[in-house]
Amino acid sequence: MEPEVLHCSEHTVEVVSDSGEGAQKCGQIFGSVSAKMGNGVWTVEIIPAEIQPPARNAAGASGNRIRIGTQTVTNWGDRANVVVAFNEQVLLARHRLEALAEDAVIFLEDMWEKHEDEKVRAEWQAGLEELSRARYRIIRVPMEEICLTVVDDARKGKNMFALGLLCAVYTRDMAKVKAQIVHQFRSKSDEVRERNIQLVELGVRWAEEHLPFRIQVPPTESDRPMVVMNGNEAVGMGAMAAGMDYMAMYPITPATSVSHYLAEAFHKAGGVVHQAEDEIAAVGCAIGASFAGKVAFTVTSGPGLALKTEFIGLATMTETPLVVVDVQRGGPSTGLPTKVEQADLLAALFGQPGDAPKVIIAPATIEECFHSMITARRIAEAFRCVVMVLTDANLATGVQPFPRPKLDPRWQARQPDQGPVPKDTRPYEWDARSGLSRRFIPGQPEGMFVATGLSHDEASRVSYVAATNALGLKMRSRKMAVLSETLKPPEVRGDRSGDLLVVGWGSTKGAIEEAVDRARAKGLKVSSTHLTFLAPMQPGLKEIFSRFKKVMTVEINHSDELNDPFVTKENRRLSQLCWLLRAHTLVDVDCWSRCFGEPLRPDHIFGGIERMFTKGGQR
Amino acid sequence: MQSDDRVSRTLKELAGPISAFRSALASAVEDVRGILSTWRSAQSDSGEQRRAELGSFAAGRIDAERFATLLAVEEEVDAATVARLETIFDLLSDLADQKESVVRVKVATGGVLRDAVAGALARIGRAFGAARVVGLSRARRYEASLHQRFVNEYPYFLWSSSERQIAPPLVVEVAGQDVRAEALAEFLDGRQKIVLVVSGKCPPAPLARLASPGVYVVQAAEPVELAGFTAYQGPGIAALVPESAALFTHVPRAEARSWDRLKIARLPQEDAVIRLEGMSAAWQRECLRLLQELAAAPPAAAAGPSAPDRPASAQVDRLAAWLLKRTDLQGL
Known part of the structure; x- marks a missing residue:
């Protein structure tokens, strides 16, 4: 039969x-x-x-x-x-x-x-x-x-x-x-x-x-060649496509497989995977390689990021281009090594003592894990800054097909300028408006200088004069403002105004959009937007938020429930993007977050959306 | 001197390494084409250039025009650099078009073998020199007075160790009387292979003096005997010799002594050796004797570890005892 x-x-x-x-x-x-x-x-x-x-x-x-x-x-x-x-x-x-x-x-x-x-x-x-x-x-x-x-x-x-x-x-x-x-x-x-x-x-x-x-489940014929890989492989491949040929790391779940992939690929194509003796050495080596003119990056996860804290400050202070990939997992401490969370956002942004402005981007799909590395390299070099790419365990081990990237030589076109430095040019000759300055590479004629993590002037001379330090702080911060000037507002999926705007970042995009689509199919006036640049933030957020009665972030990190004992509206601890958006826009943004050690499910998010529309909602 | 069919059969035997070099050359041509196209488009549209450099992740998120304006402080490529790269592109394309002829050399009768080989390698080396000029230009470190010569001629002594690893094999047609092979020792580095296709009367063991521990050396009658030589991942020299010469193979092996590495298949009689143009019979016989001596195992070779090993190990023991004493770990 x-x-x-x-x-x-x-x-x-x-x-x-x-x-x-x-x-x-x-x-x-x-x-x-x-x-x-x-x-x-x-x-x-x-x-x-x-x-x-x-x-x-x-x-x-x-x-x-x-x-x-x-x-x-x-x-x-x-x-x-x-x-x-x-x-x-x-x-x-x-x-x-x-x-x-x-x-x-x-x-x-x-x-x-x-x-x-x-x-x-x-x-x-x-x-x-x-x-x-x-x-x-x-x-x-x-x-x-x-x-x-x-x-x-x-x-x-x-x-x-x-x-x-x-x-x-x-x-x-x-x-x-x-x-x-x-x-x-x-x-x-x-x-x-x-x-x-x-x-x-x-x-x-x-x-x-x-x-x-x-x-x-009938397949659909694609007219474009496709590739199938997980997020860590995509990060590794993207790094190669971006011309990165030096990765220093120390094994840590769930980030390690980036190095497995690159060790095999670099063996064939050229490049170095340096397994250092610890996380601190790894980031130090990456900074050193970048300082010497290589296109270098490091990969880690939560506890490793904590260990790299001081050196990321050093890269910021010395304005050494550096890409740091953080594959987020459950925390704090060693937490849940194999499980997903999006709980490193604030640590990534504010982890360094002192003011250490940096760029934070978050790919939302496995395809974006690939392409984000190209953008990260370019921004890091153009702005002489640290760019952190926040992925997570969900992207790292998940597998998804996507169109095969067409490699573009322009991704690697720009090389460190090693030409003679004009006489009397200083290594931190900050442009007064933009804070940008020319990057020197060791060995460059007339370009020799002593790099230091101490407060320094434009000639990289150690200076304990408070005004000099203030100028450095201002110039490094100014670069973020300049980058921010080039960013575009995020797109809104669904109607441009309504009752509720759901805001997400990173790997939750697909689940959020599916949940929002279900809510819209049920007649709820819900839209969503997904942030890719977390620092500096994409412009126009306040204006977008103003078109909705309520704004709610959906994230995989902890936030207090208003109905829990002792938790009040005043002392409630919010989810991480929620904190940032409230500070950034002064809008009363709410949050719905869960961290069960697994990716969010569309029906759970849908439940959270429905709750916002009921009287017993959290607002 | 007429070309013989041994040359084409040798080229067939060496097809692997030749094609590896040619494919490296082809990809260098493509790389330079890509860089040129990038630079040309950068000159015409910096916004488009920035958009491409930022990748598709930035599409819709970063205003490339604005990015280009704000980062105008970054230098763009000048016309002279683009013109230089165009010359390099032509040079590499020309080398790529030469196919197998780029690895063939013919030494005119009476000519100097060493000079012919050096000249051929310097011509091939222009590919490496061109790659260096590309790198220097991209890093803005190019100085005509220092670097222009790299594309005219790039002699072997300038080649880096990695360039010597991807060097193509060279097939050299030479008359027997001109085989002064010992002068080729300086080229036996990296993975450089040289095959001499010898015609006419030649010395019986012209390659004997090149049988050093890491170099594959073979005197053979037919190209088909070069399989091991081709596969060897190191330097090597081969000669396809007439019947009057010795046939032998010297295969480098770690830890092996010369008699383990060297196998003689045919040895001509010493008294059959005759004087050739500029090469005395005595000198040729000396080469033959050297070959025999290298291939002969001394009687003591099979007797196991030699006596001097014992004092060496005793020295090690003494050193260990001294170290233990110094660190107060004796008796553990």
């Missing part, structure tokens, strides 16, 4: 297992194949905070969510429609987080029912009882039993079996699946690759023999 075909414009899949069982690899391959077939894709890794958590533990759930669509997909969606779970405990974890759709189809490994350990059997029974209260359609799959026909250790095979099962359900192009497996396991032997393909074929066969349905 022909299987029933369910046609959808988008669908969300999750693969979850214990850590080390390869669910992430399964999800990555499924996502990549879908993207290569022409589907819109957004993937999010589900990563436990521990490196090797105990098996069959809800807190140790590891895997991937893959949302695929006929059109572009901009966020991870609300709930999973199809789940492959390798045990009931990891499934329960997702169930308790309300990550599954009410009518989700769940493929569940059934080996635990007859497990030799009585405790495991009891957990299985209890777990299934809890799950039975929902309306899921649970399909038991003997994954272990089938995989053992090919491999000795089924823990090393179930992920490929699951991939085959999903590929059959979603009718993926098997030639592309096999090619992706060959690519993914390119460093392994032919035997390993062939065994993985065999396991995929077993999964396909099982689905063909047992499942009476298929799900069709």
Whole structure:
């Protein structure tokens, strides 16, 4: 009998297992194949905070969510429609987080029912009882039993079996699946690759023999060549495209994979990845390289940013161009290394003691992770300043297809000027209006000077005269005003005026826009705008805000709830962009923020929007 | 001197490294084309130039015209620099168009082999010189009095270590009587390969004196025997010799002694050696003897570690004991 075909414009899949069982690899391959077939894709890794958590533990759930669509997909969606779970405990974890759709189809490994350990059997029974209260359609799959026909250790095979099962359900192009497996396991032997393909074929066969349905999410043919990558790879590739050929870093989750990518790419194309002895040394090396004329940058995450604080001040003081990429994670302190937050904004802006003006930009998509590096380099060099690029764990590990960038030699055209310096020109000969000055490179004829982090005059001579320090502060700050002069107001999505304007930044863009679209479809007068330049801020915000009755930021960082004990309107701590906007515009901006360690879901944001329209709202 | 088919067969054997150089040359041409186009457009429209430099992330967010006006303090490229780059573009394009002929050299009978090779490398080196001038121009450090000569001729002694790594192989047709190969030692660096296609009577071991530890040296009868030589990631010299000459291969290997590296396949009789133009028979025989001596393992070679090793290790022990004493860690 022909299987029933369910046609959808988008669908969300999750693969979850214990850590080390390869669910992430399964999800990555499924996502990549879908993207290569022409589907819109957004993937999010589900990563436990521990490196090797105990098996069959809800807190140790590891895997991937893959949302695929006929059109572009901009966020991870609300709930999973199809789940492959390798045990009931990891499934329960997702169930308790309300990550599954009410009518989700769940493929569940059934080996635990007859497990030799009585405790495991009891957990299985209890777990299934809890799950039975929902309306899921649970399909038991003997994954272990089938995989053992090919491999000795089924823990090393179930992920490929699951991939085959999903590929059959979603009718993926098997030639592309096999090619992706060959690519993914390119460093392994032919035997390993062939065994993985065999396991995929077993999964396909099982689905063909047992499942009476298929799900069709038709791809759209693109007229432009596309690339598929995650945000960290995009940052690395963007850095290369921008002509950056020196990266100094110290490993830190979730930023490290930028260096993995670049180490491989620089090996072929030329360039240096310098793994320094610590975060401070890394930023110091990047500053030194830039001072010497290289196009250098450093990459880090929250705790690393804290360690780099003083040196970022040094780059500001010496006016050494520097790009710092901060892949934000949950904090404070070491916090939640593998989970997303947007909580470094204020630290990035105000982290340095003393006044250290710098540029902060935040890409909103994986494509923008690539292109933001080009802009960051240009601004850093033109203004002799620090440019911080704030991405986050959601962008870093998420995978999305986007049009292949057409490399432009002009991205790298401008080189440090090493020509002879006109006699008597000083290294900080600030233009009185703009604060801009010519950058000197060591070795430049007539350009020798002693750089210092101490207060200095235009000739870089240490000066403890307060007026000299005041002039330096003024000139470094003036550059931000000059850059601000070149910025354009942000675009407003939706009506140009209304009841509520939702303001976001960074990776939340897709989820916010989807939520706002839903609200507008329900007749609410809501629009949104997304800020890319956080410092200096894009102009015109006050005027835009004035067209709306209420303005609310949506962010992944902490803000107090007004109904919580002791929290009043006066002492309430707000989310980070909210603080900034209030200070910048003097508008009574409100906020809705959550930091559950996962990306925001459109339906949660929609709930926040609806609440603003009710009497019990936070305003 | 007539060209023989060994030259074309040798070029075929060396196709890999030749094509690597040619593709580096082609990408240099494209790079310069890109820079030129950038500079030309910068001269005509600085707003468009800034827009491109800022990338698409800035589109709709930064006013490129305003950016250009405010940053007018940054110097633009002058016409002389653009003209210089145009000359370089022509030079590189010309070198790229020469295809295989750029790596072929013919030494006229009676000519000086060393000078012919030096001249050919200096001509090829113009590609490297041109790249340097491009870099200097982009950094505004170009000075005609110092740097103009780089594009006219860029002799081997000026090549940097990285340039010596991507140097193309050279195929040199030379008469046997002119093979003064020892004079080529100065060119055996980086990954430079030189193949001498020898015609007529020649000394029996013209390359023997070049068999130093890191240099691949081979005297062969046919180009097909050059596979190992081509694949070697270091400097090398080969000679395709007539029947009267020795056949041998010297393959550099870490830790190996000369007799492990050198294998002789054919050795002519010493008394068959005759005087050639400017090369005495005695001198040629001396080369042949040197070759034999390098290839012969001394009887003691197989006897294991030699006696002097023991005192060396004793010295190390003494040094370690002294260090422990100094750091008060004795007895741990």
